[in-house]
Amino acid sequence: MxxxxxxxxxxxxxxxxxxxxxxxxxxxxxxIAYSFLAVLVFAVFLYYAVRPIHRSLVRFGLPRRIRAGLSIVLFGIPFVLLLGYTLAVVAIEIQELLDVYDVEATYVDQLLEGTDLAELDLAELQSLVTDAVTPDSAGVLLANLLEVVGLVSGALVQFLVLVVLTYYMLVDGPRLVEWLLATYDESGVARRYVRAVDPELSMTLFGNIVNVFVTAIAGVITFYTYNLLAPAAVAVPYPGLIAALAGIGSLIPVVGIKLVYIPVVGLLAATAWSTGDLSLLVPVAGLLVASAVVVDFIPDFFIRAHISGDATHTGMLLVAYVVGPVVFGFYGLFLAPILLILVINGISVLVPFVLSGETEGMRQATLQEYQ
Missing domain, CATH: 1.20.5 (Single alpha-helices involved in coiled-coils or other helix-helix interfaces)
Structure with a gap:
């Protein structure tokens, strides 16, 4: 014994x-994961964004690794580059706008930190862009060579990690999840939880979030093109910033984008009227039509109507989109909706199992049942 x-x-x-x-x-x-939290969160978003393309390529009989590579090359990398460019333009225009009103530098720094993605210093990026157009830009770049190399190499490392994570989530992610569930989920409750969370994340991230950035990119193209063609007296002020606001406004169905471009068009129309040159109203009217069609109607019709889901309450998602960047910084725009979906499905699937051992879950009532 x-x-x-x-x-x-x-x-x-x-x-x-x-x-x-x-x-x-x-x-x-x-x-390590916490150190790369922004990249991990954005990799999850990018995975769900390119997964429909990855799955659609099955019809061509391509192996999953080739499909994953094509999905990232055709959509993932271009989208990341467009997103980075849009963020840089918006950060620079916010800086210029705040400089006009003599806002203290501390507030500017906080704002730039809030839009920081993957630890890329947008304030330093603006300084480099400004120095690049000055006569002594070559001397400035040589004097700050190590700093520039550090900035660029850091961004490249983050970008490489993002692409690699997305690629292997496409290739091996489903098999890894299935192995974990088959090995450790005896009750089956974890499988139910995954089956509830996965489509919800797909609809939310690939639908609502992609709609935000497509709308913002469409706004950037529309407003900058308009400024190239229109007289300076009725040019759109800070077009990149207004396009970003239009993208964020798209989170509010029907009226969100209109709350951005209609006041801008009204302000330009008032400016044209005050100059006494009524011919300036013609390009302003063209801006109204272009904004309504390109920025408002097309993204809303072809994206929200076809790939966005409504299983999660719209109001709760909107609060998550607003609170996320405030709490976590820019990547909170992706992290907060993910946490919201995890919590909601945790309440409906996991809480009954914890309290009573129930593995089938409780039926969730909807707000429509109480109308």
């Missing part, structure tokens, strides 16, 4: 030692 007790104690000790080793490993992985 004493020998069996000693063997039991040794076995428990070995298990505790292995458990401590695993705890250290998981702590290190968590620390």
């Amino acid at each position: 004493k020998i069996e007790r000693m063997e039991y104690d040794h076995a428990v000790g070995r298990r505790l030692l292995v458990g401590a080793f695993l705890a250290v490993l998981f702590a290190l992985v968590a620390y």
Whole structure:
């Protein structure tokens, strides 16, 4: 009996030692993941954004690795580059706008930090762009060579991690999830949770979020093209910033985008009227039509109407979109909706299992049932 007790104690000790080793490993992985949190969150978004394209390529009989590569090259990388360009333009225009009103530099720095994606210093990027157009830009770049190399290499590392994570989530993600569920989910509740969360994330991230950025990009193209053709007296002020606001406004169905471009068009019309040159109203009217069609109707009709879901309450999603960037910075725009969906489905699937062992979950009532 004493020998069996000693063997039991040794076995428990070995298990505790292995458990401590695993705890250290998981702590290190968590620390690394936290250091790349923005990239991880954006990789999840990009995965759900390109996954429909990855799946649509099955019809051509291509292997999954080739499909993953084509999906990232055809959509993922161009979208990331357009997003980075749009963020840089918006950051620069916000800086210019605040400089006009002599806003203190501390507020500018906080705002730029809030729009920081993957630890890319947008304020420093603006400084480099400004120096590049000055006569002594070559001397400035040479003097700050190490700083420029550090900035660019850091951005490239983040970009590489993003692409690699997205690629392997497309290739091996479903198999990894299936292996984890088959190995550790005896009750089946985790499988139900994954099946509830996965389509909801797909609809929310690929629908609503993509709609935001497509609308913003359409606004950038529309407003900058208009400024190239229209007289300076009725040019759109800060077109990149207004396009970004239009993208954010698209989160509010029907009226959100109109709350952005209609006041801008009204302001330009008032400006044209005050100059006494009524011919200036013609390009303003053209801006109204272009904004209504290109920025408002087309993205809303072809994206929201076809790929956006409504399983999660629109009001709760809107609050998540607003609160996320305030709490977490720019990547909070993706993280907050993800957390919201995880919590909502956790309440409907996991809470009954925790409280009563129920594996089938409770039926969720909808607001329409109480009207």
